Amino acid sequence: MLPPFDYFEHRRACQRKQVERSTRIANLPLSYHSTITQPDREILSKPIETLVQDVHKQLLKPIDILHTYGKVAIKAHEKTNCLTEVMLSEAEGWAENEINMKGPLAGIPVSLKDSIVVKGFDASVGYSCNTEKPYAEDGSLVKILKAAGAIPHVKTNLPTTLLSFESSNDVWGRCLNPHNPYYSPGGSSGGESALLAYGGGRIGIGSDVAGSVRAPAHYSGIYSLRCSTGRWPKMGMNTSMPGQEGIASVYSPMARTLEDLVYFSRSLIGMKPWKWDHSVHPIEWRTGEEEMIRVQKRFRIGVMRTDGVVDPAPACARALERTVSALRTQGHEIIDVEPPSPYTALRIASQLLNADGCKTFLSFFRTGETNDPGARQMSLYIKIPRPFKYLYYLWVKYVKRDDIWAGLLDDWRAKSAYEQWKWVAKREAYKASWHEWWKGEELDFMLTPVNATPAVPHCGMKEAVSACGYTFLFNLLDYSCGVMPVTHVDKALDQLPATFRFKDLNGVAKGAYQHYDADRMHGLPVAVQVVGQRLQEEKVLAILERVERALEETGGKYDLLEIE
Numbered sequence: 001m002l003p004p005f006d007y008f009e010h011r012r013a014c015q016r017k018q019v020e021r022s023t024r025i026a027n028l029p030l031s032y033h034s035t036i037t038q039p040d041r042e043i044l045s046k047p048i049e050t051l052v053q054d055v056h057k058q059l060l061k062p063i064d065i066l067h068t069y070g071k072v073a074i075k076a077h078e079k080t081n082c083l084t085e086v087m088l089s090e091a092e093g094w095a096e097n098e099i100n101m102k103g104p105l106a107g108i109p110v111s112l113k114d115s116i117v118v119k120g121f122d123a124s125v126g127y128s129c130n131t132e133k134p135y136a137e138d139g140s141l142v143k144i145l146k147a148a149g150a151i152p153h154v155k156t157n158l159p160t161t162l163l164s165f166e167s168s169n170d171v172w173g174r175c176l177n178p179h180n181p182y183y184s185p186g187g188s189s190g191g192e193s194a195l196l197a198y199g200g201g202r203i204g205i206g207s208d209v210a211g212s213v214r215a216p217a218h219y220s221g222i223y224s225l226r227c228s229t230g231r232w233p234k235m236g237m238n239t240s241m242p243g244q245e246g247i248a249s250v251y252s253p254m255a256r257t258l259e260d261l262v263y264f265s266r267s268l269i270g271m272k273p274w275k276w277d278h279s280v281h282p283i284e285w286r287t288g289e290e291e292m293i294r295v296q297k298r299f300r301i302g303v304m305r306t307d308g309v310v311d312p313a314p315a316c317a318r319a320l321e322r323t324v325s326a327l328r329t330q331g332h333e334i335i336d337v338e339p340p341s342p343y344t345a346l347r348i349a350s351q352l353l354n355a356d357g358c359k360t361f362l363s364f365f366r367t368g369e370t371n372d373p374g375a376r377q378m379s380l381y382i383k384i385p386r387p388f389k390y391l392y393y394l395w396v397k398y399v400k401r402d403d404i405w406a407g408l409l410d411d412w413r414a415k416s417a418y419e420q421w422k423w424v425a426k427r428e429a430y431k432a433s434w435h436e437w438w439k440g441e442e443l444d445f446m447l448t449p450v451n452a453t454p455a456v457p458h459c460g461m462k463e464a465v466s467a468c469g470y471t472f473l474f475n476l477l478d479y480s481c482g483v484m485p486v487t488h489v490d491k492a493l494d495q496l497p498a499t500f501r502f503k504d505l506n507g508v509a510k511g512a513y514q515h516y517d518a519d520r521m522h523g524l525p526v527a528v529q530v531v532g533q534r535l536q537e538e539k540v541l542a543i544l545e546r547v548e549r550a551l552e553e554t555g556g557k558y559d560l561l562e563i564e
Contacts (some may be wrong), residue, residue: 001242005368006366006368007366007367007368008226008367008525009128009129009364009366010128010170010367011368012129013128013132014128014130014171014229015020016131016132016340017124017128017131017132017171017172018171018172018173019254020452020480021083021084021085021086021172023082023314024088024089024195025074025077025086027061028062028070028074028086028088028089029127030075031067031071031142032067032070032071032088033071033074034433036068036071036072036563036564039064039068039262040062040068040071040072041563042073043064043065043068043069044068044069044199044466045523046260046265046564047110047186047202047257047260047263048202048203048260048263048365049259049260049263051065051107052105052106052107052108052149054105054263054476055101055107055149056101056106056375056382056534057389058100058117060107061107062095062099062101062106062107062151063092063095063549064258065108065109066088066091066092066095066107066109066151066153067343068154068376069109069153069200069201069202070088070091070109070154071152072084072199072200072201072563073088073111073153073154073195073200074200074202075198075200075564076178076194076200077132077195077200079176079178079179079181079198079285080175080176080177080181080185080194080195081157081171081172081173081175081176081191081192081411082156082157082176082185082190082191082195082198082200082419083154083157083173083191083195084114084124084154084156084157084158084191085114085121085122085154085155085316086132086154087118087120087121087152087153087154087155088154089149089243090120091109091152091153091289093126093301094109094146094151094152095151097108099146099149099150099151099276100147100148100149101149101260102149103143103147103148103149103334104148104149104267105148105149105150105264105267105268106149107149107151108149108150108151108202108203108215108400109138109151109152109153109201109202110145110150110151110152110153110201110203110258111152111153111155111156111192111195111196111200111203111204111205111278112142112152112154112155112204112205112207113155113156113158113188113189113192113203113204113205113206113207114126114155114156114157114158114191115132115158115162115190115207115237115238115246116139116141116155116205116236116251116291116439117135117138117139117141117142117236117237117238118134118135118138118139118142118152118155118212118306119137119138119142119179120134120135121134121135121155122134122135122171123135123166123237123238124168124171124238125158125160125162125239125240125364126157126158126159126170126172127160127169127171127236127364127366128170128172128225128364128366129169129281129365129366130364133196134271134331139236139237140233140235140236140264141205141232141233141234141235141236141237141251142236142438143236144175144233144268145171145268145346145498146432147267148267148268150203150268150550152199152202152237152541154177154195154201155191156189156190156191156192156195156204157172157173157175157190157194158188158189158190158191159170159187159188159190159192159362159372159375159513160188160240160364160365160369160370160371160375161188161210161240161241161361161371161372161375162166162188162207162239162240162241162249162361163209163210163240163353163374164187164188164210164372164373164374164375164465165184165186165187165188165190165211165212165215165216165243165374165380165451165456165461165464165468166184166186166187166189166190166372166373166374166456166458166459166460166461167184167185167186167189167190167191167194167218167289167369168371168372168458168506169340169372172542175190175194175462176194176473177194177219177455177524178194178197178198178220178561179220179221179246179455179523179524179525180382180523180524182457182458182520182526183218183219183454183455183456183457183458184216184219184455184456184458184460184461184485185197185216185219185455186211186215186455187212187215187216187219187461188206188207188214189204189206189207189208189210189212189213189216189254190205190216190219190220192205192206192213192216192254192400193206193216193217193220193222193254194216194220194545195223195256196222196255196256197220197222197256197525197560197561198561198563199256201256201263202255202256202257202260203253203254203255203256203264204253204255204373204548205251205252205254206224206247206251206252206253206254207237207250207251207356208226208250208251208471208475209247209248209249209250209353209475210353210451210468210471210475211451211468211470211471211472211475212348212473213225213226213252213254213483214226214450214471214481214483214529215450215451215468215471216254216482216523217435217450217484217485217527218312218450218454218483218485218526219384219455219524219525220455220484220493220525221488221525221527221558221560221561222254222255222256223254223255223256223258223260223261223482223484223485224251224252224253224254224255224261224479224483225252225253225254225261225480225482225483225484225537225540225541225546226252226471226474226475226481226483227250227251227252227253227263227537228252228479228533228534228536228537229248229250229478229525230477231250231269231535232250232251232252232253233439233464234249234250234251237251239358239363239481240361240562241284241356241360242360243360244302244353244355244356244360245350245425246349246352246353246355246420246423246424246430246511246517247349247353247472247475247476248475250280251270251550253265256463256560257296257560258439258484258544258545258548259480261308261541261544262541262545264542265537265541266541267371267541269271273340273538273542274538274541278314284326284466285482287329293447297454298331298332298442299327299332299333299335299444299445299543299546300332300333300335300441300442300443300444301327301333301334301335301338301443301444301445301446301447302335302336302339302441302443302445302446302447303320303324303334303335303336303337303446303447303448304336304337304338304339304342304446304448305317305320305336305447305449307343307346307448307470307473308341308342309341309343309346309404309467309469309506309508309509310452310467310469310508310512310513311452311509311511312377312449312452312453312471313452313453313494313496313512313516313517314494314495314497314518314530315453315454315456315487315489315490315493315494315514315521315524316449316450316451316452316454316526317477318487318493318494318526319449319486319487319526319527319528320447320448320449321529321539322486322487323447323486323488323528323547323550324447324456324553326547326553326554326555327547327549329550329554330550330553330554331479337441337443337446339434339437340348340433340434340437340471342405342470343432343469344430345406345444345473345477346408346466346467346468346472346473347407348423348426348430348476349410349427349472349475349476349513350411350412350413350422350426350466350472350475351415351423352357352420352424352476353413354378354382355414355415355419355420355423356411356414356415357414357415358379358382359414360377361367361375362379369446369555370459373459373460373461373462373465374461374462374464374465375465376462377465378407378465379414381409382412382413384413386413389412389413392409393406393409393410393488394509395483397489400507402507403506403507404506404507404508404509405506405507405508407453408466408508409542410465410509411419416440418429418444421555424519427476429478429488430477431476431477431478433458433478435533444543445532445540446471446529446530447529447530447531448529448531449470449473449499449528449529450469450470450483450527450528450529451466451470451473452469452470452509452513453467453490453510453512453513453515453516454516454521454524454525454526455518455521456515457515460515462487462541463511463512463514463515464514464515465511466508466511467508467511467512469508470529471529474529475532478531478534478537479531479533479534479535479536479537480533480534480535480537480540481529481530481531481532481533481540482532482540482541482543482544483525483529483530484527484528484529484532484544484547484548484558485488485525485527485558486526486527486551486557486558487519487525487526488522488524489518489522489523489524489525489526490518490522491519491521493517494521495518496516496518525558527558528546529545532539550554
């Protein structure tokens with residue numbers, strides 16, 4: 001289609017989808033628009049395992065649970081613009097005719113990232129060219145959910161490219177952080193995190209290729225589990241980069257509470273409770289009024305306080321230290337670690353993820369369609385003629401003396417198959433070095449920041465696009481990771497020190513710290529990341545439970561955003 005006509009079709013497609021969404025919401029039964037009642041609050045207060053038991057015992061009807069969470073989802077959308085496809089009317093029919101009411105998730109509403117295929121609906125991924133193309137059948141993941149008894153009720157917002165810690169596109173608009181509307185809820189699964197943080201659902205599913213279920217959990221104050229490849233179904237999805245396997249994307253669970261994250265994961269893909277060998281390095285201590293003896297394994301915990309590229313901002317460093325202190329108080333062994341260079345991982349992963357020269361995700365854009373600020377920076381630089389690009393690289397490396405930024409700029413271009421295979425070989429060698437290092441350290445797990453800063457302001461990814469090393473590292477390694485909120489930004493505690501010198505930072509760190517402002521960020525959530533090795537999801541969930549218990553017993557765990 002010629003550019004002028006392509007542009008007008010883009011604008012019409014966006015308008016049609018937004019009108020369709022508004023009409024769907026307006027035409028919902030009054031039960032979705034009424035105020036939250038006491039019976040609603042009783043449903044909202046129950047973990048999903050209890051709700052499932054109530055459904056099995058016929059103490060609750062699935063339609064009542066759907067009405068309650070649908071009601072809150074609509075309120076969440078009004079505040080954050082978190083929803084794309086509103087499927088509540090269809091969900092009532094599915095609850096009657098398609099859902100397994102004896103399943104482990106019987107009657108539980110589940111939200112889905114927009115890229116997940118549901119019959120009768122688009123999976124636009126925020127591109128207007130993908131609109132008005134409803135799928136004839138459910139994708140495999142949705143089929144599994146329905147077989148388990150879950151009821152898909154809404155789909156959620158995301159960035160067009162799926163390569164951002166923001167969630168904005170022309171089709172659905174910008175998603176806002178429920179704690180502060182001037183900040184991003186995260187990305188690319190940001191609609192999920194905004195909805196769950198607000199209380200419009202208890203469980204949802206996102207995807208992660210560089211931190212896309214973990215950064216949203218950190219930005220919005222929820223829980224997530226980044227699963228290793230193969231643990232979670234991947235068919236029946238749409239994407240911005242079909243065929244990209246240099247750094248594999250994985251679909252993974254997100255939840256409002258840790259209890260729900262654990263139950264959801266165990267119910268849907270058969271994860272079993274992790275069994276610790278308490279005879280190895282046991283800890284005994286007395287607790288409670290009755291002086292009961294508790295015994296548990298003594299963990300050996302590696303703490304990665306920095307990735308060597310961007311040191312964590314005061315709020316993120318404080319959350320990490322709060323967690324370390326709680327675990328140390330309970331007798332666990334804490335060691336600061338320096339693993340194989342995380343910067344090397346950032347460089348390898350960046351080259352592999354965009355080995356096509358950004359051509360694939362750009363191919364879906366229509367004339368005039370808005371690109372994500374960070375993805376736009378990547379694609380603009382990759383298009384610069386190589387002689388000019390090389391001159392810029394030399395200036396950064398030898399005039400500015402910024403080896404970190406120069407190393408990421410070097411070789412930033414489309415790769416031939418021969419060149420891409422060379423980078424894959426580097427990836428595999430790096431993974432082997434990490435495995436040997438971990439084995440030598442004899443770690444039970446690692447603790448790291450999730451990101452160098454709390455949530456970025458809208459359009460902040462233009463500068464902060466490369467500041468993703470704390471999560472991207474473990475995509476390259478394909479390690480299991482869990483994220484849990486710990487605290488909130490406190491303007492009295494989290495100011496930059498007087499010795500901080502912005503001009504001394506490398507280019508990646510400048511992009512991140514340009515937006516750090518403890519006064520403006522006051523109240524935003526801050527999380528930590530728990531890291532296990534590949535295919536250790538059960539272990540990571542068990543560790544998250546131990547960590548949250550340690551926090552609760554040494555000053556209190558994170559306070560969720562209250563449902564209005």
